[in-house]
Amino acid sequence: MASVTLEGVSKVYGRHPAVNEVNLAIEDGEFLVLLGPSGCGKTTTLRMIAGLVEPTQGVIRIGGADVTALPARKRNIGMVFQDYALFPHMTIGENIAFGLRERHLDEVAIKRRVSELLALTRLPGFERRYPDQLSGGQQQRVALARALAYSPTLLLMDEPLGALDLKLREAMQVELRRVQRALGITTIFVTHDQEEAMSLADRIVVMSEGRVEQTGTPEDLYRRPASAFVANFVGKVNFLAGTVRSVTGAVCTVALADGTVVEASARADCSAGAAVRLALRPEHFRVVPEPSGAAKGQICGTIEQRRFLGNVVHYYVRTKGDLPLLVEQAGAGPVLEVGERVALSWLSEHALAFAGGERGGTG
């Protein structure tokens, strides 16, 4: 088991930097998820740690040792590929034993280790089958068993669940966490699926355009996003454009585009006169029906669409000048009708003001 650090790591293809000055510290035994949209550099970062891509600059350390120039086969890393990359001409047993044979273990030890892994990944009896006789989920578990067979110091996973259907994916997430906890192996997992990231990660690294946007626990990222990008990428969010009127301690007052003055949580880069975007989670709205008129700090709108989802109700509320806002209310409460006039309010701490506001509406 080992910690991993990336120090100023970049990868430039031609003139385009795929990964730009990334610094990361992954703790021993941690489950870290690299999250971001496609093309954000998360897979390139993973492949650099694996040794499949050579960094243009920067240093990669595993367990304190500089491995930047070390070939992939000497890094003792396990990796699960997006397409599983199982060897089609080998049985499941031979696939799992591959890394052990390369390490010249004796056949008795290999046999014992293969059955241990088949038990760990819950695939007993599959030893003599071939990859094309297995379902996607089973192939995925074989790929995991093969990667773990030689007790690697680090486990890398590149969107391994992307090809599975939703139910199987959720089951595999649970399975993956169980195996990872049982072994205590440092794991780096790449995905573009924020729900998957939230459900798996000890910590998430959100990447965008080759840079790290924010690193933190799932809770950190959801509650305290460092940028509008993170707020938008992790969970659902509404943006309201406005201008800062004044800042008083932790609270600032913001004049929205329609003239309504509301309160928001002030961030370091908020100063009077700055254009901002207020980020508001759908579940943070308080909804009051049929207002006689907007009270201070409220915005008014009309319910344009309603989706009753059981545990929650989603309303799309059309406000003056803005795109419809997504509002989430508990499903147990009273249900409002389409066409009804409502007033929306929120606690100032739930409205985060990000500098540079021009776009409103649901993110």
Place this chain on the structure above:
Amino acid sequence: MARDIVKRELTGAARWRLFLWPPLLLSAALLILPQASFVWMSLHKNLGMGLVSPGLVPDNYLRVLSDPFYLGSLWLTFRLSLTATAIGLAAAFPTAYLLARARSRWISFLIVLLLISSFVTIVVKVLGLSLVLGQEGVVNQFLEWIGIVAEPLRMLNDETGVVIGLVQYTLPFLVMLLFSVIQTIPASLEEAAELHGATRLSTFRRILLPLALPGVIAGALMTFNLNMGAFTSAVLLGGGKVLTLPVVIQRKIFLDVDYPLAACLATLLVVMVFLFNVAAALALRRTRHPLRTP
């Protein structure tokens, strides 16, 4: 009613199938008639002046199989073909691998060049080779210039020249065939092997080669068969001194006017090539098909 429609459709399909018969019969005729005629011819006795005996006799076969000259010629043909096939494979595999794995827009251009070069008639290719490989040729000038050899190497009018000629002729076919095979092997398999601790050699031996094996064997057989029947490179680059079976057959026909013996040698060549291919196919069947389907 429904049955009528089905019947009509079947006869329709059957009618279209009739169009397959003429080309099939033509191909079969062109393949079988000449072969059958020289097998038939090989069972007659030469009476000289292009005349043959009316009765069927095994004399030619008895003569060929007991004469060290003909057996030596067969062995030489086999040996040169095998050598040229081995060299061709060794040269083609890395080239095909590089082309299949490179991510450059020049690759398709290079493949087209390869395709065009395979269309060039063998006489022109051999002429080019004889200029390049001659005593005053570019290769010898270069070798002398870098000081590896003191005197020009003899690469023409002997076995070396013939093997070089055979390799040159078959290389484009081999590269194109192996290129299409290697392209179907995902690069991630090699990456997985490397990450799981395999050296390049081990990745080649345990992953790449087993997966490419059907293509390698098909390519090897194709090349071997072409080499066994190669006449032009043998006669032009061998300078009349490398007497492979096709060269001997040609001499029997045009110099000795011994049609039955020539036919007998041709039959022998065809049978040897056929047996070799069948043996290879049987050997391949015993090893499990690498890209197997359940």
